[in-house]
Amino acid sequence: MTDHFAGAKTYPVPPTTEERTILGKRAVRLEDPPLVTGRGRYAGDINFPRQLHMRMVRSSLAHGVIKSIDVAEALKLPGVVAIWTNDDINELGPVDFRADRGAEILKPYRQPVLAKGRVRYVGDPIAAVFAEDPYVAEDAAELVEVEIDELPVVVDSWATPGEFEPGRSTEGALLKHSFGDIEAAFKKAHVIVELDLFTGRHSGVPMETRGALGYYDSAKDILELHGAAKVPHRNRETLVKMLGRAPKGLHVHESHVGGGFGIRGELYPEDVLVLVAAMRLGRPIKWIEDRREHLMCANQGREQRHKVRIAADKDGKLLGIDDEIFHDQGAYVRTHGANVANRTMCMMTGGYDIPAYRAVCHYRLTNKTPCATYRAPGRYESTFVRERLMDALADKMGIDRIELRRRNLIGKSQMPYLIEFEEQGVEELLYDSGDYELLLDKGLKAFRWDERKVEIAARRAKGEAVGLGIAIFVEESGRGPSDGAKMSVDATGDMELITGGASLGQGFETSMAQIAAEALGVDYQRITVVHGQTDRIAQGIGAHAARATVLTGGAVNETALKLRAKALEFGSELLQLPVGDLDIVNGVIVKKGAPAGGPSLSLADLAKKLTPGAKLLNGRDPHLAVEAWFNTDHTVFPYGIHFAQVRVDKQTGQTVCESFLIAYDIGRAVNPMLVEGQLVGGAVQGLGGALFEEFAYSETGEPLAVTMVDYLLPTLGEVPKIDVLITEDAPSPMNPLGIKGAGEGGINGVGGAIASAIDDAIGKPGAVVQLPVTPQRMKALLA
Amino acid sequence: MKPAAFVYHAPRTLEAALALLAEVAPQDGRILAGGQSLVPAMAFRLARPTHLVDINGVAGLDRLVLDGGVLSVGALVRHAAFHKADAKFGALGALLADVVHNIAHYPIRTRGTMCGSLAHADPASEWCLTAVTLGAEMVAHSAKGARRIAAADYFQGIMQTALEPDELLAEVRLPLLPEGAKHGFYEFNRRAGDFAIGMALVTYQVKGGKIAEARVGIGGIEGAPRRIAEAEAALNGQAPGKAAFEAAGQATAAVVDPIEDAQTPAAYRRDLAATVVTRALERAAI
């Protein structure tokens, strides 16, 4: 190992799945019984006595100055309790960035809880109605009269910037990431390829729309937010600041969550409103977003234009990438600040060894729905751009697409590989481990790349337009700094594991239980995993950026090991055997290698003995319970390759994905079944963004996709069987289990691989410059 | 997405339903059949009927019977009734079974009705295309009496029909296909179950090796489905095969007046018209 790891804590290669008991196995999900029997509790299932229903009055115009808001008629409707405009909540600041995302210069662009003087997108909340039932609330919302003087709209991020407010440009920031001498790289280039690329606006669209319930427990002076997801602890921190409450007086509770994908669970104006209203109106407040609102108001993403060029020497070795990005942030800066733009820039070079790089990003506000992170934020975009460049370069140089990539991959011997950016404050990337070429070879073989080429040639001879595509990418996961967990065993031997993680349906409970069970030596099914409850544990990172398994998993591992040590310490005293001779098997402390019936002590019995006051304690803390932490300064970098085969119907312009393979190195899989689920689900969403899903807007900023009829999520009918090849060739040295994240590896390269395959199918290298590739656009390409 | 308030009625007889309809139609009172178009529209508050006359409990409207050379489909016959081709209905049964699987998704087909589709008259409705292509007859009842309307006179534009607000479409009458008639249906949409961007339904017979009595209907392309006489002329008297099928496609593209939407320019639908007609004819020939 080179000294890139100097100062960082590294770990030896962890055991393989075969050497494990439950970690790494296809354990059945612990969370399913309530979900598959209709006993789940989603936000919509939660009700409080005397609750009021909130309904938002939203802007129907994309940009304008509010002249007047008249609530008189609406207030007369029986059942209406209150209607608020910004005047009623004037003391509340805008919805804040999360603590780690604040860029000072972007602060003026944050979204007020209710529109303040101006509306900036169709759907911008102007007023909130509180009523006895949701029907009356909607009736009343219609009766609120809003007069707006229209202002000119900015719809395209690359158009001349407009005015966000008097004296403030819609270009919020000009961001930059660079390294190496880019001018020199292009000067000495043998070949330069330039592209003008565009990734369309799409988003997560989880099955469960947003929902929030505010409940004020006046006896305890605790304000509760229910229906939270993703980052309960972080949202609590922000809310505490915004509402000026003591931390002990505000708690956030996650229930079942019907998908998040980065967008559900962020803090939105409605979350703040239900809390404030619950206190002021003295009644619980329930808000459930309807689908139309969801498609107009929940975070969107991906929309970027890249004017990009790449330079290579005469052998096809890359010399540099130079990118000018127009990032469409929509109407406001939400909780992520400039995160997506930054992730786009920092991950642009991917798995290639590139000596010079420059990305300049115009971070622009437009009069469309605000944007933020959606699964693989910035990476879906940058992989599309990078892999389009590679295909175009290969074509221009007459080098095979695979061969060109192979020549430029970062080698195994170069690991760990450090990417340092020149700009101050821009985090470096330290690729912790990887054998990219090995995965390429394994992937090509699993996909039968060469055989498929032959099959395709035969079909082309019969007039079909069929092609193959590839996209190689590096993912990031498990950013630090630290996470903790608590674990205890009760007198029956059941265990409780309290984490600050969150579950969006990804199998969090199962994977955490597996990690704990392996470390402790117990049955994972006896572990109850608590998550998303700020009153149970003081800190938590939630579930985002593929962090949960790596970071919370690390904490769970530490905690279970600590619990094991405590159990063995007492076990040793009680069984009169040295700790080194003991093991814990299925919840029972036994003598290693001893036949059945040998000396033993169950954890349940031990827990019974460790009650407060027990003599055995001899000054030590009672209970079979511990708390522990996992710290890391480093992100880990899984990597993957997507392979696609598509058929294009030249007459209708329809692209059909015929087969798809995800090759992905996960370091160590906690549960391959869950990893596959994550990867396949991600790939389906990726296909959506590549071929179907698009939040289109009219010239006046009117959203054109506000129903499921216009926003085309791929269904089973459009998705081929997606194959998965999980490899464990490069466990991470940055954590004891060697694991890397799985959440985003299924989606990252789909846009790039599909574009690559379409070019190949229609025999026009570089043809696809815009996602999604709709039939209508394809016809234009073919014309 | 909660509907505005309305008054709900559930009559048990046709007479009661018609009497109610006569009374509430002037206040935008509407019939509720399968609810698969009306209820979503109400949820969006795009439709705000003040009264709903739910006909699901009306006796006798679920009849699906052969009446001489005609298949009579009552107002409560669901799309799903046609999932399996009924041998009694001959080639028509096979045609309906081919078409029905393109309508929406399974759960929707168990509720939605053929008559509801014809009353709703979406330009991309498969049943509307079927009715026009086969020359169906609509039987409309009101408190004032009953009348029959030929398909050619019935469809009048995007979601516009000859039905009066107080009329209930009690029955649609589809003529059986002649012995040996061929049929072909082709629909193009971006996802399975979506409304068609363009589709074609064709039937013809082969007499002495030549195409005869060709019927070519298109849907989703124009504001309402219609038969394309020019395409039929291009087929009749020709040997079935690539040349004739493509000529019919081209003839269609030449005469259509396509609708446009944000995603789909008119030129795209014009081009698509040729493709769907040709492909429907190819399917018929198999």
Ligand SMILES: Cc1cc2nc3c(=O)[nH]c(=O)nc-3n(C[C@H](O)[C@H](O)[C@H](O)COP(=O)(O)OP(=O)(O)OC[C@H]3O[C@@H](n4cnc5c(N)ncnc54)[C@H](O)[C@@H]3O)c2cc1C
């Ligand atoms: C997701 C989805 C996808 C769909 N895809 C398709 C598709 O691909 N193709 C397609 O054709 N349809 C599609 N539909 C619509 C579906 O087929 C409806 O069932 C049909 O359009 C209307 O039939 P209904 O019985 O549900 O009518 P309703 O929704 O009850 O009524 C529709 C309208 O017709 C009126 N009406 C109903 N019955 C009568 C009658 N007997 N006399 C007079 N007026 C009447 C009602 O007053 C109302 O105005 C889809 C629907 C959904 C929800």
